[in-house]
Every structure is written in structure tokens, then in C-alpha cells.
Amino acid sequence: MLRVQNLAYHPAATPIPILDGVSLELEPKQMGIIIGPSGSGKSTLLEILSGLAKQTSGAIKWRDQDLTPDDLRQMGGLVFQFPERHFCGSTLIEELRLGHPDIKRERLNAALEEVGLAHLSSQTSPRSLSGGQQRRLALAVQLVRQPFLLMLDEPTAGLDWSMRQQLLSVLRKLKTEWSLLIVSHDAGELAAVADRAWTLDHGHLTPTVIAPTAKVES
Numbered sequence: 565m566l567r568v569q570n571l572a573y574h575p576a577a578t579p580i581p582i583l584d585g586v587s588l589e590l591e592p593k594q595m596g597i598i599i600g601p602s603g604s605g606k607s608t609l610l611e612i613l614s615g616l617a618k619q620t621s622g623a624i625k626w627r628d629q630d631l632t633p634d635d636l637r638q639m640g641g642l643v644f645q646f647p648e649r650h651f652c653g654s655t656l657i658e659e660l661r662l663g664h665p666d667i668k669r670e671r672l673n674a675a676l677e678e679v680g681l682a683h684l685s686s687q688t689s690p691r692s693l694s695g696g697q698q699r700r701l702a703l704a705v706q707l708v709r710q711p712f713l714l715m716l717d718e719p720t721a722g723l724d725w726s727m728r729q730q731l732l733s734v735l736r737k738l739k740t741e742w743s744l745l746i747v748s749h750d751a752g753e754l755a756a757v758a759d760r761a762w763t764l765d766h767g768h769l770t771p772t773v774i775a776p777t778a779k780v781e782s
């Protein structure tokens with residue numbers, strides 16, 4: 565279980581903390597969603613949970629083990645907003661192997677299978693994929709590392725209805741195996757898949773109940 569306890573982030577340059585007293589718990593194989601307007605601190609929270617920034621105070625634990633930024637960088641998986649803009653590989657297999665040249669082919673295939681891209685040739689160019697397929701590839705890139713927590717920043721941004729439905733169906737499947745934490749300015753269709761929800765407002769996190777706006781095909 566992920567435990568975030570009383571986390572604060574207050575860079576010296578800002579008069580008030582960007583995150584203050586943030587606490588949450590997320591069970592394994594659950595999907596949590598954090599909803600907040602622009603500037604509420606969503607990306608900052610994901611940066612801290614993925615070890616790219618360090619909190620000023622508070623703890624991040626997996627079960628009862630304290631996790632340092634090093635642990636979080638190694639164990640977590642962060643999918644940025646518009647991840648396709650950061651693709652570097654010229655083929656699917658190159659993209660999946662970036663930074664992990666020795667990773668076994670079986671694990672790459674398993675990750676592609678999990679996101680519904682196993683039918684594609686491993687030599688396909690990531691740039692030739694549809695928008696929805698590119699988002700799913702970005703998920704697979706993180707899944708090959710088998711993260712304890714998969715974090716996604718606005719995963720459905722810029723996708724049309726049909727691509728969003730594909731992605732939601734993949735997220736629904738992924739949460740049977742992994743823990744997922746999503747941040748978004750609007751729960752939208754993600755509400756139908758989420759098990760837990762919080763609102764982030766000016767760096768303060770509170771549990772919330774979200775009403776599903778649309779049914780998602782499983």
C-alpha cells in the first residue's frame with residue numbers, strides 16, 4: 565500500500581507552500597485520481613512521488629518502508645502529459661529498451677500485450693502509431709520496469725472520444741495488476757474507472773466522491 569503522510573513542499577522562493585499536509589493511501593491494484601485546477605500542485609506532487617523532486621517534510625511509504633527519492637526513481641513509473649512528444653526510439657522495441665538495453669524480450673512482449681499493442685510489428689515506428697496507441701506505448705515503456713506505482717499526468721488530454729475509450733479500457737485492465745495514480749484537471753470519464761478520488765486545491769488534498777460521467781466498455 566502507498567502511504568503519503570503529511571507531505572509538504574515549500575521551495576524557498578515561494579511565500580506559501582505549494583503542497584501542504586498532503587496525506588493519502590492507495591491499496592495495491594487500485595486506481596486513484598487526484599483532481600485539481602491548473603496551478604493546484606498536481607504535477608509537483610507527481611514529481612515528488614516519482615523522485616524527481618524532494619518534499620520539504622512528510623513521508624512517502626510503501627507498506628511501512630520509507631521511500632527516498634532514489635527509491636522512488638527506481639521503483640516508480642511516471643507517464644508525463646503528452647508522453648508521445650518525448651519518444652526517442654525509431655522502433656517500438658527501441659523505445660521500450662531505452663535505458664534498459666539488457667531487458668528480456670519476453671518482458672517487452674508482456675508489456676505490449678498488457679496495453680493491447682502485441683499485434684504490432686516490433687519494428688513499427690512509434691511516430692506512425694495513432695494518438696491512442698502512442699499513449700498506450702508510453703504506458704508500456706513504464707510497465708517494462710515493473711513499477712510499484714504507475715503515475716499518469718492527464719492521460720486522456722488531447723485524445724478523441726474513441727481513443728479515450730481505448731485508453732480507459734487499458735487502464736481498467738492495468739489496475740487488476742498494478743497500482744495507478746492519475747492527476748487531472750477534470751475526472752471526466754476516468755471517474756468510471758477510479759476506486760479512490762481526491763481534490764487538490766492550492767496544495768491541500770481532500771478525499772472526494774466523483775460521479776461517473778460516462779460508462780466505459782470493459
Ligand SMILES: Nc1ncnc2c1ncn2[C@@H]1O[C@H](COP(=O)(O)OP(=O)(O)OP(=O)(O)O)[C@@H](O)[C@H]1O
Nearest residue numbers: 575577578582600601602603604605606607608609
Ligand atoms: N520549484 C518551484 N519553485 C517555485 N514555484 C513552483 C515550483 N514548482 C512549482 N511551482 C509553482 O507551484 C504551483 C503548482 O504547480 P503545478 O505545476 O504542480 O500545478 P498543476 O496543478 O500541475 O498545474 P497544471 O494543471 O497547469 O499543470 C504553480 O503556481 C507553479 O508555478
